[in-house]
Structure formats: C-alpha cells, structure tokens
Amino acid sequence: MPFSSLLYEISDRVAYITLNRPEKRNALHPQLVAEIKQALTDAAHDDAVKLIVLKANGPAFSAGADLEYLQQIRHFNLEQHIQDTKDLCGLYEQIYFHNKVVIAWVQGHAIAGGCGLAAVCDFCYSTSEAKFGFTEVKIGFIPAIVSVFVSRKIGEGRAKALLLSGELISAQQAEQLGLIDEVFPANDFMEKVQQKLQNLLYGASAFSLMQTKKLLHQVQDVPIREALERAIMANAEARNHPDCRRGIDAFLNKQHIHW
CATH class of the missing domain: 1.10.12 (Lyase 2-enoyl-coa Hydratase; Chain  A, domain 2)
Structure with missing residues (x-):
C-alpha cells in the first residue's frame, strides 16, 4: 500500500519507519495506525531486513490521539469503539510479537498512545529533552491496552504510579523506571543510537x-x-x-x- 502518513525505507538491513505528520505532532489516527502495521508487515516478510527502527519527523515523537479523530469518536457506538480499540491493540501486539527487533528512536515528547508506541518496542532510546507519560485519565479515557504491556515491562507498582497519575515525566525518570532503555543529549543522539544499532546489526x-x-x-x-x-x-x-x-x-x- 502507498504510505501517506509515514516514510518507509531500507538501508543496510534496517527498515526505517518514520512517522511523518509533524504538523500534527505525529498524532495517531486510523490511517497512520494502518500504515505502521503495513510497514511492519512488509519488514517482517523481507529477508533483507534484520532490524526495524521506529522514529518520527518533527519536534514530537507522537502526541497520542489525533484531535480531529477524538471529535469523531465522541459519536461512536460501543461496537465502533471496540473495533477502533482492536485496531490500536493490533499495532502494539504486532510490535511486541514481531519476528524482528524493533527499536524506537524518540527525539521528542511521547504521550499517551505515542508513549505506548515507544514503550512496547524492544529497545527505546530518547533525547534528554523528551517527556513521557500516559495522560488518558486526565480526559476521561483509560490507558487500557498499554497497561498490559507497561505493567509487564516495569512492574505493577510502577505502572500504577505512572498510569493513574497521568503525569508527564522526564526521559531520565522514564529510564530510571525501566520504561525506556537509555537517554542521550540531543547533539549526540544520532551518533549514539547509530552505535547501538551497529552493535545489534553486526554483533548478533x-x-x-x-x-x-x-x-x-x-x-x-x-x-x-x-x-x-x-x-x-x-x-x-x-x-x-x-x-x-x-x-x-x-x-x-x-x-x-x-x-
């Protein structure tokens, strides 16, 4: 399928999936979710791909749900809400169970669904300026799907503190919690994550x-x-x-x- 909300390229056995809605802070909506899933499927079946990198253009990694789409779902019935939730769940599952290692490069804020997208990857590296958090409870949502993955990753107690408060935390705090793997200064970010990539690419x-x-x-x-x-x-x-x-x-x- 042609991609309109992301960029997909393969270089040196790495499939780069780049969220490309910078004007919308790479907010998630059905089209983008479907395109990420298709890109992940393409990479899964491509023998030329060893690793997958998920990253984003613009100042934010992903701000969570798209505001215009939030307006639409206000009018959904229960069946539509179930299907919409299943679609997002399918994306997280696809990353989590993917047959290849998926690495998130977070260069800006990762919030709500965007934070879940980063956290469910096998590795997550972030710039020191980025913030993370699940803000769903602040607007009457619940961080339902991501709670399953986050509680497994950082433990129930830490997950409760993060998911129930809805607070944003720094990249350094996210690293201490085990939500992400490592934090680098913005000016060294690309060099450092490329080193991590090379270690996996040629060392394993x-x-x-x-x-x-x-x-x-x-x-x-x-x-x-x-x-x-x-x-x-x-x-x-x-x-x-x-x-x-x-x-x-x-x-x-x-x-x-x-x-």
Missing part, C-alpha cells in the same frame, strides 16, 4: 535475535517447568542452526565474526 546473529525474542514471549505466562522445557527445545534447535556452527567456529579460531 539475526536468527539468535529472532529466537531469543520469541522464547522470551513464550515463557512469560507458563509454569516454570513448562518454560524450562521450551527453553531446552529452543536451545537444542539453535545449536543445529548454521549461525551457531559459524559462531562456534569463529570463537574457537579466535576470529571476529561479522554478522
């Missing part, structure tokens, strides 16, 4: 990244013995993969491996 097997992410999801909600059985099988299967043999050969021969 694509197969290993994919299978590790998959296993982490599989063992979340099962009894420990079942989780260990799944881990045993995943480990055995990985040892049979060509990447493992290649890695062992390089290690034994004291060679640097360039994935």
